[in-house]
Amino acid sequence: MLRKINADQALTIAVECHPDARFAGDRDDLAEMLGNLMDNACKWARSQVRVSAGTGPSLAVTVEDDGPGLTEAQQAEATRRGARLDENAPGHGLGLAIVGDLAALYGGRLALHRSSLGGLAARLEFHQKV
Numbered sequence: 772m773l774r775k776i777n778a779d780q781a782l783t784i785a786v787e788c789h790p791d792a793r794f795a796g797d798r799d800d801l802a803e804m805l806g807n808l809m810d811n812a813c814k815w816a817r818s819q820v821r822v823s824a825g826t827g828p829s830l831a832v833t834v835e836d837d838g839p840g841l842t843e844a845q846q847a848e849a850t851r852r853g854a855r856l857d858e859n860a861p862g863h864g865l866g867l868a869i870v871g872d873l874a875a876l877y878g879g880r881l882a883l884h885r886s887s888l889g890g891l892a893a894r895l896e897f898h899q900k901v
Contacts, residue, residue, distance in 0.1 A: 812836040838890035
């Protein structure tokens with residue numbers, strides 16, 4: 772769906788998911804979290820979005836892009852409800868706050884950092900039996 776919505780950008784969207792990766796929660800909640808993160812990544816990417824999910828003692832899902840990224844100060848601000856770092860871009864400033872709130876309901880967290888692709892990496896971590 773995101774490829775169709777962003778067809779004018781000619782994005783490469785790569786998804787790597789470990790076959791044992793499982794989310795111990797509501798499917799719609801996971802879709803809400805990943806939808807927000809992937810929509811943001813597609814909005815800011817220059818040409819590439821990467822989604823990866825792995826298992827271990829916890830489930831970790833990372834959504835990365837090759838866009839401009841955020842400074843550390845912007846990363847802290849971006850998860851605040853209603854925060855809009857670019858008033859010219861579409862959106863309401865709620866997406867990352869919602870993702871963080873939903874992750875917390877499942878004993879998880881949202882962390883933002885610099886991606887190896889050059890843009891932003893948003894990582895969801897759930898420390899639970901999956």
